[in-house]
Amino acid sequence: MTLSEKVANLEYTAPGVPRLGLPSYNWWNEALHGVASSPGVQYATSGPFNCSTSFPMPILMGAAFNDDLIYSVALIVGKEARAFANNGRSGFDFWTPNINPFRDPRWGRGQETPGEDPFHLQNYVYNLIKGLQNGIDPATVQIIATCKHYAVYDVEGGRDSNDLDPIPQDLTEYYMPSE
Known part of the structure; x- marks a missing residue:
């Protein structure tokens, strides 16, 4: 790929590279609490794929403190997401959790988050992913879960252009697990 082709494919509406046989791809698929409406997910107006299962938001799921429940919900979401992808209604990667x-x-x-405690977050994220x-077969990948909003992301205004440089105290007291 040329440099301009690489840059063009960094956007979520990647145009692909026809000369290399690389098709276009929209990788903005969301699945925080089920397959969600997003630029990469196409719902049908009726019949199959006109809806998907919607579970409670992550803050409520996290409040259950039940890792087995999170895993069970993720199995369903992953299977539905794979069905959407297999039928050309989404991509194979989803921005979640x-x-x-x-x-x-x-x-x-x-x-959108499972809670405030980093230890609890790691268990939630592990079971969800x-x-x-x-899914049930570890040898088969259903979808690709892409973690988002890792740390220092709670500034909505200008989040795409701000260069946030938190002090070490903020990182250790707010964003990272306590030691």
């Missing part, structure tokens, strides 16, 4: 701890209600997107990606 949101692993930014929710500790500041001013962020406004706390419902395991169910989404591997």
Whole structure:
């Protein structure tokens, strides 16, 4: 790929590279609480693929403190997502889970996270990704789960252009697991 081809394919609406046989691909697929409407997911107006299962938002699922439940829900979401992908209604990778701890209600997107405790987050994320990606057969990948919003992401205004450089105290007290 040329440099310009690489740059062009960094956007979520990657145009592909026809001369290499690389097709276009929209990799903006969401699945925080089920296969969700997003630029890469196409629902049918009726019949098959006109809806998907919607589970409670991650903040509520995380409040269950039940890793087996998270894994079971992820199995269903992963299977539905794979069905959408197999039928050309989505891509194979999904932006989920949101692993930014929710500790500041001013962020406004706390419902997308499983909670505020980094230890609890790691268990939630592990079980969610395991169910989404591997399903029942660990040798088969259902979908690709792409973690998002890792740390220092709770600034909505200008999040695509701000160069946030938190002090070590903020990183250790707010975003990272305590030691």
